[in-house]
Amino acid sequence: MEENKKIPAPKRLKKPSRVVRLLALLATSALILLAVVLVVYRDTVNINTIKRWLAYRNMETGVTGEAPPFSHAGGDKLSIAYLDSGAVTASAAGAHYYGLDGQQLAEEVLSLENPVLTASPTTAVVYDAGNQTLFAFRDGEESFKLTLEGSADLLSARPNGGGWLAVTAQQSGYKGAVTVYDRKSEPVIQISLSFTFAVDAAVSPDGRTVAVITIGQQGGSFFSRLLLYQVNQKEPFAQIDLGSLTVLDMDFDEGLIWLLGEDRLITVALTTEGETVQTYYFSPNYLKGCSLGGDGFALLLVGRYRSGAADQALRIDSSAQVTQTLSLSGQVLDYAAAGDCFALLTGGQLSLYNSELMYFAGVENTHAARKVALASNGSALLANDQQAWLYIP
Numbered sequence: 001m002e003e004n005k006k007i008p009a010p011k012r013l014k015k016p017s018r019v020v021r022l023l024a025l026l027a028t029s030a031l032i033l034l035a036v037v038l039v040v041y042r043d044t045v046n047i048n049t050i051k052r053w054l055a056y057r058n059m060e061t062g063v064t065g066e067a068p069p070f071s072h073a074g075g076d077k078l079s080i081a082y083l084d085s086g087a088v089t090a091s092a093a094g095a096h097y098y099g100l101d102g103q104q105l106a107e108e109v110l111s112l113e114n115p116v117l118t119a120s121p122t123t124a125v126v127y128d129a130g131n132q133t134l135f136a137f138r139d140g141e142e143s144f145k146l147t148l149e150g151s152a153d154l155l156s157a158r159p160n161g162g163g164w165l166a167v168t169a170q171q172s173g174y175k176g177a178v179t180v181y182d183r184k185s186e187p188v189i190q191i192s193l194s195f196t197f198a199v200d201a202a203v204s205p206d207g208r209t210v211a212v213i214t215i216g217q218q219g220g221s222f223f224s225r226l227l228l229y230q231v232n233q234k235e236p237f238a239q240i241d242l243g244s245l246t247v248l249d250m251d252f253d254e255g256l257i258w259l260l261g262e263d264r265l266i267t268v269a270l271t272t273e274g275e276t277v278q279t280y281y282f283s284p285n286y287l288k289g290c291s292l293g294g295d296g297f298a299l300l301l302v303g304r305y306r307s308g309a310a311d312q313a314l315r316i317d318s319s320a321q322v323t324q325t326l327s328l329s330g331q332v333l334d335y336a337a338a339g340d341c342f343a344l345l346t347g348g349q350l351s352l353y354n355s356e357l358m359y360f361a362g363v364e365n366t367h368a369a370r371k372v373a374l375a376s377n378g379s380a381l382l383a384n385d386q387q388a389w390l391y392i393p
Helices: 018-040 047-056
Strands: 079-083 086-091 094-098 104-109 115-119 123-128 133-138 141-147 153-159 165-170 176-181 187-193 197-203 209-218 221-230 238-243 249-253 256-260 264-271 274-281 286-291 297-303 312-317 322-327 332-338 341-346 349-354 359-364 371-374 380-383 387-391
Touching: 079 115, 079 123, 079 371, 079 380, 086 115, 086 123, 094 123, 094 133, 104 133, 104 141, 115 153, 123 153, 133 153, 153 197, 176 197, 176 209, 187 197, 187 209, 197 249, 209 249, 238 274, 286 332, 297 332, 332 371, 341 371, 349 380
Parallel strands: none
Antiparallel strands: 079 086, 086 094, 094 104, 115 123, 123 133, 133 141, 153 165, 165 176, 165 197, 176 187, 197 209, 209 221, 221 238, 249 256, 256 264, 264 274, 286 297, 297 312, 312 322, 332 341, 341 349, 349 359, 371 380, 380 387
């Protein structure tokens, strides 16, 4: 005879509490309200607007969008960088790292004859060109300090967004040497050249490739080359002749290298099929300034005359083509590009534009700012000789 088994009653699901239901209702209402706002203000609200609100929602700003200024160390030959963790200044008085609230995070107080500041969105590097010591700042602290040995001299130091660093120097026994350091400040590769001078280098965003600019002489004429190395290989996998070009600036984007010369801007696209080189020549205009910090574009300032101010701002895309042109009427004191935005600072105003050269925000230059740095979300860091402050559109 089969034993009768008692089947357990099904468990009843607990109804959500009133508090849970209320929170769910509020969250749904907030999402609906956000969707309505985005539709109504679609011409003025974009993803950068939301990023700025999330990043600076606890920061006090006035009706102009400017945060309270804070004092910085100042000094001659001032330059500034805007990191995701604060602001770095470099001048003849040394290197200084501040939070956006003005709190000093780190500093190196020393005399710099030729101060140079290079930066990615995460890391800033300060060094004295032709000297032997550099300082790197990241994540609210001085993350790396390097002093070259012997008679070596620093020529260039460029960080990428991941905190890797390509350092170019003249070292005894070699005409040029490039060392790549990883995020932990450990050397990954050293490229030593005996027959040609290395003058600049940059490491790719993923840290796998380093681009090296060299200068040599042949038949009484100087020539430049771009050498490309994998960081785990001592020999270059590609060599691109640049002719008599003198490289003034360079940047390594995702799969794209930017090279700035006195009369041209070159893009080198790296693909699985090889390298594609394209060139934009400034003639009949003259170079007045350039920022390679934009995502997929360069900001170029040019003028019709060798002397005098810039009268045009050009947006150059990754194929070295002019996509937009903006006429300039006032003298540009400083400029910057980051993300899909760029900034122009004059004695009267800071003007912010999107990558299509459409003006979207600005503020009067009432505090006599002479330097500007830009974040990828479109907010700007301004500085005069004694103070710095944030402008949030």
